[in-house]
Amino acid sequence: MPRKLAAGNWKMNGLAASLDALHTLADRHVDASVDVLICPPATLISACMNLPISVGGQDCHANASGAHTGDISAEMLADAGAKAVLTGHSERRADHGETDAQVAAKSLAAYRAGLRAIICIGETLGQRDAGTTLDIIDGQLAGSVPDTATATNTVIAYEPVWAIGTGKVPTLDQIAEVHAHIRMRLETRFADGSDFTLLYGGSVKGSNAAEIFAVPHVNGALVGGASLKADDFSPIIAALENA
Ligand code: PGA
DSSP states (O other), X not given: OOOOEEEEEOOSOOOGGGHHHHHHHHHHHTTOSSEEEEEOOGGGTGGGTTSSSEXXXXXXXXXXXXXXXXXXXXXXXXXXXXXXXXXXXHHHHHHSOOOHHHHHHHHHHHHHTTOEEEEEEOOOHHHHHTTOHXXXXXXXXXXXXXXXXXXXXXXXXXXXXGGTTTSOOOOHHHHHHHHHHHHHHHXXXXXXXXXXXXXXXXXXXXXXXXXXXTSTTOOEEEESGGGSSHHHHHXXXXXXXXX
């Protein structure tokens, strides 16, 4: 059975003062029956170490060290206390031109450092309107997910680009279609494909979490805006516990 995961992506938000929200969240969900992960900016990872909550990075370089000014390696994230790292988030693919091959290399770096890779995939609105969503998903799965991926070292997050930060959410049928397709591809390619945790991401809120978590093969969420405040993220965690 896939493990359930509620993951928060703080993106480029969060100062030391924001740790209060994490303390509140950790206190509330210390006994959660699902996995809870927060990916704060890298500057805050080590400050989260005393919290009974897992933390992750938002990106990593493929190399372990070297002359790459401004980059952070998976080993550095692990050293700071991270347990996971997002790879291939659409904002990285769009803002930094990251290719599937680079996302795969970063995911391999995560494995090398002992981190879980949360590999993000998803179509743009133009691709959905053109009817190519499942082709895009196939290409991203083939190109971004390394052959050494397992249900233990990898989570797949399906995030339609047009649903991220927009308040627009696909229909439940659209989510179901893509998640079933991803599951089928993973089962074909990996011996433990039925155990991979599959997340939905894109405008998940307390008000829509329960219906999204009821969709087959949705094992949790990757949450941006609604993960910044404990009062917004808590209902999502609770909905996943009850799913
Ligand atoms: P959102 O972001 O929840 O703010 O739409 C999701 C994400 O980018 O992971």
